[in-house]
Amino acid sequence: MKSNLPRQARPRKFQNVIGQDLAVKLLHNGLKRNLLGNVCLLHGPAGVGKTTLARLIAQWICCEKHVDDEPCGECKGCVDCMNGTHPDVFELDGASNTSVDSIRTLLDGSIYKPVVANKRVYIIDEVHMLSRSAISALLKTLEEPNDYIQFVLATTDLDKIPKTIISRCFRISLDSINKDSMQSHMTNLADQYGINISASAIKIITLSSYGSMRQAIAVLEQAALLFDNKVNDKDLQKMLGLTSDDNLQNIIKCIKENNQLSLKQLIKQIISEGSDALNIIRQILFELRQLGNVSEKDIALGYMLAQSSVELHQSPYPEEILDLHLAKAAMIYAISPDSMRDTQMHTVSSNAYSKSIDIQVNAMPNELKMNKDVNVDNKNVELNNTKSDSSADAKSDKGKDNIGNKDNIENKGSNDKNSNDKDSADVSLRKLAYDMFNKN
Numbered sequence: 001m002k003s004n005l006p007r008q009a010r011p012r013k014f015q016n017v018i019g020q021d022l023a024v025k026l027l028h029n030g031l032k033r034n035l036l037g038n039v040c041l042l043h044g045p046a047g048v049g050k051t052t053l054a055r056l057i058a059q060w061i062c063c064e065k066h067v068d069d070e071p072c073g074e075c076k077g078c079v080d081c082m083n084g085t086h087p088d089v090f091e092l093d094g095a096s097n098t099s100v101d102s103i104r105t106l107l108d109g110s111i112y113k114p115v116v117a118n119k120r121v122y123i124i125d126e127v128h129m130l131s132r133s134a135i136s137a138l139l140k141t142l143e144e145p146n147d148y149i150q151f152v153l154a155t156t157d158l159d160k161i162p163k164t165i166i167s168r169c170f171r172i173s174l175d176s177i178n179k180d181s182m183q184s185h186m187t188n189l190a191d192q193y194g195i196n197i198s199a200s201a202i203k204i205i206t207l208s209s210y211g212s213m214r215q216a217i218a219v220l221e222q223a224a225l226l227f228d229n230k231v232n233d234k235d236l237q238k239m240l241g242l243t244s245d246d247n248l249q250n251i252i253k254c255i256k257e258n259n260q261l262s263l264k265q266l267i268k269q270i271i272s273e274g275s276d277a278l279n280i281i282r283q284i285l286f287e288l289r290q291l292g293n294v295s296e297k298d299i300a301l302g303y304m305l306a307q308s309s310v311e312l313h314q315s316p317y318p319e320e321i322l323d324l325h326l327a328k329a330a331m332i333y334a335i336s337p338d339s340m341r342d343t344q345m346h347t348v349s350s351n352a353y354s355k356s357i358d359i360q361v362n363a364m365p366n367e368l369k370m371n372k373d374v375n376v377d378n379k380n381v382e383l384n385n386t387k388s389d390s391s392a393d394a395k396s397d398k399g400k401d402n403i404g405n406k407d408n409i410e411n412k413g414s415n416d417k418n419s420n421d422k423d424s425a426d427v428s429l430r431k432l433a434y435d436m437f438n439k440n
């Protein structure tokens, strides 16, 4: 394998950029018709091709003989661009050069005409990281740029760019790379660089990269180096802190059977084998998304896990949080269908569910809200029958949901004649929650 795979694999032509068809077409047409303006702003998630496109713009401008509407890749202009030595191309990383002095130094020569190309090209990466005074200095140049200046700005955080800058830019939005495009590109790269890797291992790389091509290529290179160009699923899962498919299926089985003891033992074993707590949640969520028929309980499980992944990410004790959340998730499968139906959960379609697990959702059944809002000392017990019809109602109930002592719960449960199944499910769940909080 050649060294530095991400650099070697960087596309040298617009047609070779993966997974950004609309952005590339817009950019390419803008360049061909000279309609790009003096300032172009590329924005999108990390590792999806912003720097690649910025450098392709520079190469297009510096190329001495275009071939098939692409930079030829062979002339001196192209070669100098690819080597980073072209006298008319200037690049600044805004993340590590945030000061006004860096911008002033970069723009010092902008009053002069280009040396060999038609334009001087200024590429500023992570432009949102520049200091306020650096942005002001940049804005001054952007307000009245010379015709022979081309700015290409790139950012992962558009919201942090002042509107005064954005309004002067030709904006191009880049998306995360879709799984199919990424898998096909990874397969081609593996063939090209002599890496022996299975289709399922490529799938694992794709899923663990969350739409970032740079991340996927870096993982492929790392695995090839670590395992001597022979990458199998097991080694790769270990390297990435993922658990095996068998373990994953067993976790889901334990959750669905509400088998708390086996679940706890399994998680302990998986963590001791080196798997990462957050990755386990993400793997379960991914498995849930693959289900054809999603039950109401699967939806509730998805909500819970999506919420817990946010908490895990921020916690200094991810393994303990994982333990607790999976135990809570398993309790969902102990609730009667009637109890589930009385929440707003049943109105969520499978399609909405698939999308919903990417975001944090507050609409939980009240019986599952037992984190910070639980007050076990409160003697004035009131069982909440969770009849809220909207997420707004569910939110307004947050903080009022109290779990009382066992006797009070049983009394209340037996006195209510209209909701036998539901209340018994509520009571058993609340007993479990009460025991769990008392133990901890």
Ligand SMILES: [Zn+2]
Residues within 6 Å of the ligand: 062, 063, 064, 065, 066, 071, 072, 073, 074, 075, 076, 077, 078, 079
């Ligand atoms: Zn060329």
